[in-house]
Structures are given as structure tokens and as C-alpha cells.
Amino acid sequence: MMGSLVKGYFAEQQGLSPEQIYHVAVMPCFDKKLEASRSDFYLDKSQSREVDLVITSAEVQKILEEKNVALGDVEPAPLDAMFSHVSGDEFLSHAGSGSGGYLHHVFTYAAKELFGEDVKELTYKTLRNKDFQEVTIERDGVVLLCFASTYGFRNIQNLVQKLKRGKSPYHFVEVMACPSGCLNGGGQVKPLPGQDPKELLQKVEKLYKAERSLTPEEDTRVAELYQSWLHSVGEERAKELLHTQYHTVQKNINGLTMKW
Template sequence: MVSQFSGVLQLTDLDDFITPSQECVKPVKVEKKQGRSVAKIQIEDDGSYFQVKQDGGKQKLEKAKITLNDCLACSGCITSAESVLITQQSHEEIYRVLRSNKVVYVSEQKVVVVSVSPQSRASLAARYGLSSSDAGRRLTAFFKGLGVHHVFDTSFSRTFSLLESQREFVERFHRKEQDKQALPMLASACPGWICYAEKTHGEFILPYISSTRSPQQMMGSLVKGFFAGQQGLNPQQIYHVTVMPCYDKKLEASRPDFYLEEADTREVDCVITSGEVLKMLEEEKVLLSDVEPAPLDTMFSSVCGDELLGHAGSGSGGYLHHVFTHAARQLFGEEVKELTYKTLKNKDFQEVTLERDGVVVLRFATTYGFRNIQNLVQKLKRGKSPYHFVEVMACPSGCLNGGGQVKPLPEQNNKELLQQVEDLYKEERPLVPEEDQHVAELYQSWLQSVGEERARELLHTQYHAVDKATNGLLVKW
């Protein structure tokens, strides 16, 4: 079985890649029936289990089920979550909700919202020979044709993530003398990196990680919070799907921190990957290039006319670019128009610096992939890290190369496809976060109205060290 999760989730221990059926150590509560009975267990040729009673009667036994939350809270393996996710978060679940909407009473129907990431849009655009914006318009038409009500763009919610990251960095920089764990600030948008940090380095590393929500979970706040209120809906009446470039985003959506207790619903109900959207298109026997484009939903999308807007910087969200230029301006009065990246050990480890009078006053880095993340953490532990901010991503080459992206055709190689996806991603006109009037209005109308403490909950999150349990079942002999 080949894992589709990022490398850092597979390599936390030497033999970490397992599935629940192999050696999951999570105890499962067994419902015992009253009364004494003697029975045998019979295994059929197809692997199914039957209980054979004394009278010869047979009863098929259910599989023990471990939820995704069980996996995330357990200190055993990490990647066992993969097979659990198949039923909880897949395109089949979306079809189930859409089918249900056609047969239930109107009052019981779900308002289905799909939020598409720009990395996924670029990946699908590359497969069908489209521009990224054109792919966005055609995806809008495709999803609405299936019964989806709204299709949004997570570049919009990423503007919130970038603005909050900028503010958080400046605040941390000001208190770096009093708080030795204020810097370096480590980007938090990658759930593979977060899961690895919580389970492997725990209390040591977590204070360095930015509390700002990822674009996916910012959109979760917007859809189940502001949008639900605007539409006069209970958050539970909305079924929110995101389309993402990696499988690790399924883990993120399932974190208890993003569960609305009062409404009894998740902020993001289902995450599917770019590849799963391709599978949906194939199952519907539709070529995206043949779909008639539809107007973009503008409520939660960054658009100019009929074109979608992006952000400057890397294909992983541009966190380094935006935090660096903001910090240079706010802290040192320097307007940085263009960043110069210096490649260090490899292309996934690059550095950007700001100098004043020959002295480096800001030193930022991008660190992609497990090997570079390990080196970063070891330097931090030795007190040798020179950085003020690091854009950390689990996947080599970042989010555009996520494990959930559309795979190359037989005649393509990975490198060529990645370059094509990157070119399509970067062709979108970049929007300066501070100049997004729609976002500025939401800060005023939505976030100020809920109070400072609640606004922080909506835009930020927290992390939890997972202690290694001493469990005899974990011992290998």
C-alpha cells in the first residue's frame, strides 16, 4: 500500500507506516451481550468474519472502527489514519449528501458549499490545458451541475491567513527579548508538519509555531460563521467541502479544535483532493475543458472581473514573501519590492535576508520536505537557528507538489508537470492582502461585532503535544 500522506507523517518512527488492520494499538470498546453463549468464529474466503452459533446459525461480524479523532489523539502510529479517512472524507460522501438533498424535505436539505484551493485549480488546469481562472469557472459549473449551491476560492480566506501571520510576526518580534520562544516563528498552514511537530517534538517546538489558522480553516470560520449568519442558517445546515492539494488536509479538518460544539458540526465537513475531483469528472464522463464556464461566486472569492486573483510568493501560499515585506516595512521602514532567494543545501531550503548598514536584521527561510524539517528542528534544539521566520511545508517543492495533486500522464514526468502547474498558478494577478477591500470590510462588519476574544478564536488556533504512551502493545519483539 503506497501512502498518500506527506513524508513527515510516514517517517516519525522507523516502521511507522501501518494501517489499523495491521497493528493499531487503540483499545476498542466491545459491546457484550447479556447471557452466556458459545460460538465459533468462521473466516470466509473473502476475508469476512462470521459468528457461528451452536444451532448452526450465522451472523456477520462488524469490523472494529477507529475514528480519525482516535488516531489523532493516539501516540501510536500516525499514518493509520489513512484508511479511516477513506469513508469519512471522500467524494463518495459528497455524492451521498447530494443524493440525500434530492429526496428529503426542503427543511432537511443541506446547503452544499465547495471551497477550491488555487493549487488544486492549477493542477486541474494543467491536466485539461486551461488557464487557472478558466478552470475555476468550469469547476464552478461542474459542481453546481451536481447540485452544489456555492463554489468559493480559498485565495480569499488565505488573505486573512496572510494578514494575521504578518501581525503575529511583528508582535512576536517586539517581545523576542522577553520571550526566548517568540522567534523563529514557524508557519502553520501545513497540517502534515503540525501533526509531526505535535507527536514528535511536542512541548519544545509548539511555542514557535504560528497560531494563525490555515486558509482551509479560515474558510471554515467564514462559511460556518459569517456565511451561515448571513443566510439565516444554523451551521449544521451547511455541508462544507474543500478541494485541497494534499491528503493531510483531511487530518486538519478533523481536529477537535475545528469542531463547533454548540452547533454539533465541523467547520469543514469533507476534504477531497485535486485527484479526487479528477475522479469525479471521470465518473461523470465529463472533460473539464468541455464544461460550459459559469460566473464565479464572488462572496468569498478574490476576483477582478471574471478572473481569479492570487498572492505573490511561493506556491505554498506566499507566507515568507508577505511576512517579510510587511516586517521590513513595519519594523525597519524598508519597502522591499523584490525578494532575492538564496538556495542553501538544496532547492527546498532557501533564505531571504534584509540588511541595514551591513548587518542582517531579518533572516527568513523556506524549509520544505522531511529532511530539511529535521535539520531545522535539530538546529533549534541546539540553539543554532539564525532565522526569524520559516515557511515550513511537509512536501518537497511545497503545496503545488502535494500528494493529492493530479498525477502525470504516462508521457509526462513529474518535474515537467510540476513546472506547468507552477506556471499556471503564478499567472494569476497577485493581490496585496492589505488592499483587499472585501476582507477589510469583513474585519469591520464580522470580526469587530463578535468581540476581540471571539475574533481571535475564529482566526487562530492552538496545538497539543501528544505524549508517548507506555503501552506493552507497542513493544516489538
């Protein structure tokens, strides 16, 4: 989505073509590099990728160390306010998990739009472990919505087995490969020598949840984007810009590149 916005909306605002912009994304996950390289995110017309470069949090730290730069010594600069209300010292995050809050937002939105239920806070029920949780909403003893968050390959495998047996009760599942989700991504900054990884993760989660959350419905910039840009490009084009489909990546079998 950000690739679409940067190479589309932002480019138009700046009077530039997509190939004139070099879009760098900082991510907590190495797999985002592969994702950005997929043909699904390549703009044939401009011969440009929506995201030109992905670097992880750990790689940013490594670059700073190689340059002998400490963030605490750098003069702060105001953040751009192109796509949100972010400005100065104000930061925003998603309500819900540290993996983007998709389950939280979809659940509250569906409850309101489909059943007229205004859900203020989600209460999760832990199943096998803290990385496999579900949240439901009932009315007169009937389950209206049943969502689950499933993090880590072991939990994902258990869920897939349920799906294969037709025994999954869920309307929506948020799946993350890393235990504890994106905050514990493989590209995140590693614990210091002697530091407990769980302690670092708890610190990161606390910092993340301390930021003020904002739903898309409350963000006037989102409404502005729909009215000024997405509306003007048409419904089908808007769907194309905000959605994608994943296809099997064909393996490049080359004897020279294989690790024998």
C-alpha cells in the first residue's frame, strides 16, 4: 500500500514520475525483501518497483555503527505529514497487536457494520499459548464473529490441520510467521550480550503500545486520499492499488548458484 502511495499519490503531488523516486522501506522482517521483489509490485509502465529497497531495523543499526553515528547525537527533524497526522513529536500506532493491528481493526469494523455492535475493547482468550489467541462476540448465546491470531510456525501448522479437517470455527485469522509477531521479527535489533530476549521484546511491546492509536476512520488524511486520489482513479483502479494477490514464485534452478 505504501508503495502505491509513494509511487502514485506522492509522485503526483511532487510532479514526478514513479521512476524518479527511490523508495526505501525499513522493516522488521528479511522476507520483506523478497516481497518487494515480486512481480506483483512492479510497475510495467514506468519500469519501476513500488518499493526499491528494503532494509531491516538491524541493518539500519549496523549502518549507524559503521558510520560511528549514535541516534541520540543526531539533530531531530520533523516528520513529513504526507499520509497521516504525524508531525513533530506526535506518533501514531495501530490498536491491537504489534503486527499492524489488522485483526483488531477488521473485528471492530465488522462488528459495527454487520451487527451494529460497538466494540470498544477486545478480550482475547489464550488457547495453546500466548501466540494462539481468539476473540469472539456473541448475541443471545450465538457467536456472531470468531477471529484468531496465530503466530509462529507450530501454531500455524496446528491451524492448517484444523482447516484441512474442516474444524476451524474462525471467520478471520491473522497469521504471522514469527512468534510474538512483527515486533519480534527476524530483522529486528538483537538483544545486547547478556540481555534476556524476552525482556527486550517486552520493552519493545511496551513502547509500541504507549503510542496513541488511531483508526483509519478517524484519520482525515485517509478520507482525503479517498476523495482526492482514489476516488478520481475509479473503483477498480483503487482496488488494484490497495489489494494484491500472491502467486507462486518460480524457482530459478541454476547449477552455478546452488549450494551443493
